[in-house]
Amino acid sequence: MLIANPRSSHTSYPGALRDILNIRAAHESGAWLSKWEQISGAATPLWDLPDAAAALGVSELRLKDESFRSPLGSFKALGAPVALMRLVMRQWRAHDIEPKALITGHYAQMLSNLTVISATDGNHGKSLAAAASSIGCQCVIVLHANVSFEREQAIAAYGAKIVRIDGNYDESVEHAARLAANNGWHVVSDTSYEGYEVIPRDVMQGYGVISAEIVARLNEEPSRPPFTHVFLQGGVGGLAAGIASYLWEHYGAERPNFIVVEPQQADCLYQSAISGLASRATGSVDSVMAGLACGEASPLAWKILDRCIDHFMTIADDDAIAAMRSLARGSERDAPLVAGESGAAGYAGLAVLMKSRDLAQAAGLGPTSRVLVINTEGATAPSVYRELVGETANAVEARQAAWKLRVVQ
Structure with a gap:
């Protein structure tokens, strides 16, 4: 399911939202974490997936891989x-x-x-x-x-x-x-509620480090145009707010189109888009996408998302599993990648939309689109990953290492 957000704004980043999340604090967070042993000293990879882009029908597809962020295995190490x-x-x-x-x-x-x-x-x-x-x-x-x-x-x-x-x-x-x-x-x-907003704000601010690295990488590639679309995982909304707010402040009115993806049975942000207020999910909230199985949107995150997410969509568990397997396979030009159940959701959302001409057109996606997805986690539950993908994360990582050697040669 896909719904457009009528309140989405392609204007300069509002001052009222800058008081919640801003680029300065994101950079400060990154500097503080630079000395933590659990954080990688290098930026996480921004993989180019040309074969997947061609198969899906878009001009460019890149994947920011947070499985490399930390031994902890996910973007949560930043929050x-x-x-x-x-x-x-x-x-x-x-x-x-x-x-x-x-x-x-x-x-x-x-x-x-x-x-x-x-x-x-x-x-x-x-x-x-x-x-x-x-x-x-x-x-x-x-x-x-x-x-x-x-x-x-x-x-x-x-x-x-x-x-x-x-x-x-x-x-x-x-x-x-x-x-x-x-x-x-x-x-x-990492979720806010009445009377509790300061700490969830701080958590979200840490996620801005991801956007900072993306912008820095793109600045090294001036010949590449900016992304037209960014797919973001839902959950309570913290990740999406942390990443989207930074990119909105950086690009202003020229920001990318943001699409939030969440499980069908944990659709709290989709329901929030319908009501215009932070809302509860309508389903059972027992998705295989464990990190996104949240029943109630964060009101603080919603203040950001309500103004900048262009579309909200839901996917089935089977869509996420198919995306995990597709990323693990890789191809001649695409590295095999380890994406956990929630990590593959953004890629899954893109795949679902591109299967339908009407849905793709509604989201403004087509052969000239340049798309960014975020792999938010690796195999944080190794046995679950093995069961869903049909091979271990270690096996996929070994094929990734072999792919890198072949590409370098």
Whole structure:
């Protein structure tokens, strides 16, 4: 399903939104994280996929690959640590804390009694647990019924205490808030709700690092025109807001067209586009795209998305699985790529639209389109990846290494 957003604006980036998310703070976040051992020192790859572009019927297709961002395996490594650092700096303002020293554990003794908590579908919780371990504070992670034991183990490996509940993601968010209130802990969540916006803003600001790297790479290729379309994963809206706000501020009225993709059964942003307000999903929210299985849009993220997302769309789980397999296969000119269930969603959205002339035309897609998609995660649940793709992530990575050698030669 595809819906156009009548409130989308191709104007200069509004000052009111710049007060929420802005390029300056995104660059600051990137500088702070540069000293963290869990972050790659190099920009993540921006793969060129000419064979996929030709097969789908667009002029250019490039994929920003966040599976290379961190040993944590996803873009979430950019959000939770930044939010935790800013929280500590606000709470201990009188200590004039140096951010790069903070993330390397310099203040661990002072912070040993600080406890942070969050609900998660997997990747945010793992990143928060890793950041808390590096900084030296305590971490509690609330998991709902649909989070796999494999993901639980990955989070617990960073020393976090795990709390399991029945129910879905939104219920785990509520449970984390109650535990925080009862114990004097601090919630570090990537979704906002009434009275809770500062930390989700900080999380989203970290995601602007992705856009900063994209712009820097394009500046090295002045002969290539800018992208016409950018596909962004949905979830609660944080990633889409963090990336789109940066590109909107950078390009102004000439910004790309933004398309948000989410699971059919977790369509909270699609429903928000219909109502004009941050809304709840209408489905069961039990998608294979675990990182996007969110039932309620972030009101703070929606303030950004409502003004700049041109189209919202939903896809089936089978569409995401097909995209995972297609990216893993690669081709003569396209590297084999490891994209997790949520990571492949943007590519899946493009593939779904290009199968229908009417849908492609409605989204302004065609043979002259230059498209960017984001692979937000690698195989963060290796057994799930193997089951869905039919081979291990290690096998795909080996073929990718062989492809690189052949291309270089």
